[in-house]
Amino acid sequence: MNKQHERKQNLFRVVEALQLGGPMTQSELKSCCALQASTVSYLVNDLRSFNLICEHEGLPAGEKKVGKPGVVIGLDNSAACFLGIYLIDDAIEMSIYGLDGRMIECERHPIEDDSMLEDTLISCISIQLKNHPQVRKVGIAVKGIIHNDGRLESGNRYPSPGRQTHWNFLSFVDNIRKGFPGYEVIVENDANCAALCYQFEDRLGDETSVTYVLNTRPFGIGLGLMVNGQLFRGSDGCAGEYYEDGSFLKDERDLSADKLEDTLGRLSNHMKMVCYLMNPARLIICGSALCDADSHLAERLKNILSNLPCDVEVKTEAHFNAPARGAALKAIDSFVREIIGGIERRW
8 A cells, every 4th residue: 555545544534533433632533543643643734724624622522631631623514514315205304414424404395296396406405505605515315226427217206195296306416416516416325325324323334234224205115235334336326226026015005014014024035135145244224114113113123033144223213314314424425535635636
C-alpha cells in the first residue's frame, strides 16, 4: 500500500470513528483507530481544513480524566447536512441528517393525488433546500431496481386500495435531477437503504448482515446484503432481489399481523438458504408490516427463525425513517469521498 492510499484509508477511518463514536479527543481517536498520535494530528488537520470537523464543548462520553481535558473534536454538522427521502404509497418521508449520520429533523408529506407526486416532491425538496442551505446532497430511497450505472428498472408503483393511478420513477427521478442541477441526487433501492441504515445503527462495522424488508406500504419483500460492511449490489445492481411466484404472497393482507407468522414461516427456507450462502453475523427483519408488532409477536417471529445459523433481529419501530436514513448515509459517504479525494490531490 503506497503512502497516499494509506493516508486516504486513514482519513476514512477517522471520519467513521467520529460517526460511530461521536465527539472525542485526539487521544481517543488514536486508540479507536489504532494510529500513532502524530498521524492522527495530521489527519485531523486535513479534515479541519475542509471544514469536516470542529471543536465541541464538554467531555466525550468515555472521558473521566482528572485535570485539564483534551480538546474534543467531532464532525461539523453546521458545514454540511444531507436530505434523505423515502417514497411510500401515500406519503413522502423527508429527513435532514448531519455529517455524523444523526437525524436533525423529519417531516411527512401526505400524497393525496397520485398524479401530483412529482410536483409535490420537487416542491418539498425546494423548501428543504431553502430552509437548510448547508444541504450538500440528496438521497432518495425507492422500491425498484437501481442499476450500477444509475438506471432505474421496475420503477412502477401500482395502485393500492383507494389509489387511482401508478407512479413511474423512471421519468420523475430524471426530472428531479434536472430541477436541482447544483445538487447530486442519489437514488437507491429501499431495501439496500434499510440495510445501510441498520448496519450503521447497530454498529455492525465490517460484519456481513442480511436485511429483509417486509412492506405493506409500498407492498412487497426486499432484501439488502452487506458483505464485510459494504453494500453488495452485484454486477448490475440487482443483488438481493426477492422473487416470489405468487403462490403465497398476493397482496398486503398476506403481511398483516394475523398472517405474518405464517408468511414468515414460508419465508424461512429462503432465509436459511441465504444465511448458508452469505454466512452473515446477523439477519435483520424490518418493514412497515412490523410497525405495529408488539414485543410478544416479535419474539414469536424470532422463534420461527431460531434454527437459522446466525443472530436474528426483529425491528418493530417505525420503519419509514430507515430507508430515508440509509439514502442519506449513502449521500454522506459520496460527499466524504469527494472531499477526501480533494485532500489527496494536494499531497
